[in-house]
Amino acid sequence: MAEIKRYDNRLGVWGWLGGGRWGIERYAYILHRLTGLAILLYFLMHVVVTSLRATGQYLWVEGGFFHQPIFKFGEFLVFAAFAYHALNGIRLVLVELGFAVGKPIEPIYPYKTSLNVQRPLLIIMMILAAILLAAGGSEFLGLGK
Amino acid sequence: MTMSKTNTTTREINFHVTRYNPETDRTPYVKTYRIPVREGMTVLDGLHYIKDNVDPTLAWRYSCRMGVCGSCGMLLNGRPTLACNTQVLHIADTDLTVGPLPNFEIIRDLVPDLMTMFEKHSSIQPHILRTDEAGLNSPDGEFYQSPAELEAYLQFAYCIKCGCCMAACPTLATDARYLGPMPLAAAERYDKDTRDDGRRARNEFTGTSHGAFRCHYAGECSRACPKGVDPAKAIQYLKRQLVLDYLHLARRKKPCQKMHGPGQGKPLPNIPAAPAKTV
Numbered sequence: 001m002a003e004i005k006r007y008d009n010r011l012g013v014w015g016w017l018g019g020g021r022w023g024i025e026r027y028a029y030i031l032h033r034l035t036g037l038a039i040l041l042y043f044l045m046h047v048v049v050t051s052l053r054a055t056g057q058y059l060w061v062e063g064g065f066f067h068q069p070i071f072k073f074g075e076f077l078v079f080a081a082f083a084y085h086a087l088n089g090i091r092l093v094l095v096e097l098g099f100a101v102g103k104p105i106e107p108i109y110p111y112k113t114s115l116n117v118q119r120p121l122l123i124i125m126m127i128l129a130a131i132l133l134a135a136g137g138s139e140f141l142g143l144g145k
Numbered sequence: 146m147t148m149s150k151t152n153t154t155t156r157e158i159n160f161h162v163t164r165y166n167p168e169t170d171r172t173p174y175v176k177t178y179r180i181p182v183r184e185g186m187t188v189l190d191g192l193h194y195i196k197d198n199v200d201p202t203l204a205w206r207y208s209c210r211m212g213v214c215g216s217c218g219m220l221l222n223g224r225p226t227l228a229c230n231t232q233v234l235h236i237a238d239t240d241l242t243v244g245p246l247p248n249f250e251i252i253r254d255l256v257p258d259l260m261t262m263f264e265k266h267s268s269i270q271p272h273i274l275r276t277d278e279a280g281l282n283s284p285d286g287e288f289y290q291s292p293a294e295l296e297a298y299l300q301f302a303y304c305i306k307c308g309c310c311m312a313a314c315p316t317l318a319t320d321a322r323y324l325g326p327m328p329l330a331a332a333e334r335y336d337k338d339t340r341d342d343g344r345r346a347r348n349e350f351t352g353t354s355h356g357a358f359r360c361h362y363a364g365e366c367s368r369a370c371p372k373g374v375d376p377a378k379a380i381q382y383l384k385r386q387l388v389l390d391y392l393h394l395a396r397r398k399k400p401c402q403k404m405h406g407p408g409q410g411k412p413l414p415n416i417p418a419a420p421a422k423t424v
């Protein structure tokens with residue numbers, strides 16, 4: 001059979017963002033990936049930056065380079081990413097071990113899916129994340145002081 | 146979503162249809178057809194109208210036109226779903242985009258190449274696997290399965306292999322080798338069948354790095370599925386079983402056995418005799 005030319009219609013990274021219906025679990029999925037990558041990037045930078053300490057103590061002294069507000073804010077972002085990633089991760093561990101998705105049911109229109117079953121868990125986790133972010137915000141950014 | 150009142154008047158709707166001819170086009174492009182749409186008309190009817198009256202070169206795939214064969218999966222207003230199962234006026238006021246299912250190659254116009262999905266599907270051995278092949282192939286009795294045992298997999302057995310879930314899955318969008326929701330849900334369907342003894346064989350495929358653990362529960366497959374199969378749920382069960390099997394925590398169960406052959410069963414008590422023949 002002759003080779004037929006095809007057009008590859010795979011969505012790539014755009015598929016994370018815009019391929020199909022948008023549901024809240026998809027936002028959670030995107031944010032989970034992005035925060036995961038961000039934490040990994042932070043970890044690498046962290047290793048490099050702390051190793052600099054061997055040669056550049058002066059960067060750390062009070063009023064030194066690393067005490068600029070941008071770094072405080074950066075720390076808060078890392079904390080925010082961590083808080084979200086950890087709490088959403090707990091939901092994912094529960095869901096992916098088959099808890100909180102419900103039992104197989106007879107599909108009757110309009111369909112209810114496992115997404116409806118686990119949604120309260122998602123909401124609880126996001127409320128907890130918001131509380132952590134508020135607490136972390138007042139701590140890191142000195143808003144509470 | 147706007148539901149129009151019940152009436153018989155027609156409305157003009159712009160169908161923005163993705164076109165692609167592999168012999169002449171380098172990339173797909175969108176062509177717009179303005180056609181009259183009546184209450185109750187499906188997207189599939191609309192495509193027929195275009196082919197019959199406006200542009201006979203338009204190509205798409207369909208067969209049953211009633212949500213059974215799984216041929217007509219398309220991207221309608223950005224959502225993967227069945228063209229025959231979707232009424233135009235339920236999803237469109239003035240404009241409707243009709244594209245081929247993404248995450249597959251396009252053969253022509255609205256026809257995606259579903260072979261990659263079917264190859265993944267057959268790789269997980271989507272059929273009853275037992276060591277006693279002879280008992281399986283000789284029809285000398287029926288296997289016993291309780292209604293509760295049936296319900297453990299029945300939902301996943303309603304899949305019509307339309308590929309809408311594959312088109313919706315963000316993981317598949319970046320990992321072409323990911324098995325995808327349809328094949329994984331099919332694996333769960335057979336794993337949970339009490340007649341089947343092939344779970345551990347299937348684990349070899351579903352437990353790989355491109356298997357069930359690639360899924361991160363974006364849930365798009367379950368939202369997209371036109372048959373309510375809920376593949377995301379099936380995949381999470383599959384993961385739980387994979388973990389249990391890996392930790393050797395799953396009880397070994399024998400597949401269910403055959404009941405007596407025809408006419409050899411013991412009749413239940415208190416069942417009245419059949420009435421006398423009247424013909």
Ligand code: SF4
Nearest residue numbers: 304305307308310370
């Ligand atoms: S699981 Fe649903 S969307 Fe996926 S192929 Fe089967 S019927 Fe289609």
Ligand code: SF4
Nearest residue numbers: 314360362363364366
């Ligand atoms: S739940 Fe899993 S298989 Fe379904 S769309 Fe999301 S990542 Fe894909």
Ligand code: FES
Nearest residue numbers: 209210215217229
């Ligand atoms: S034509 Fe068969 S499912 Fe749509």
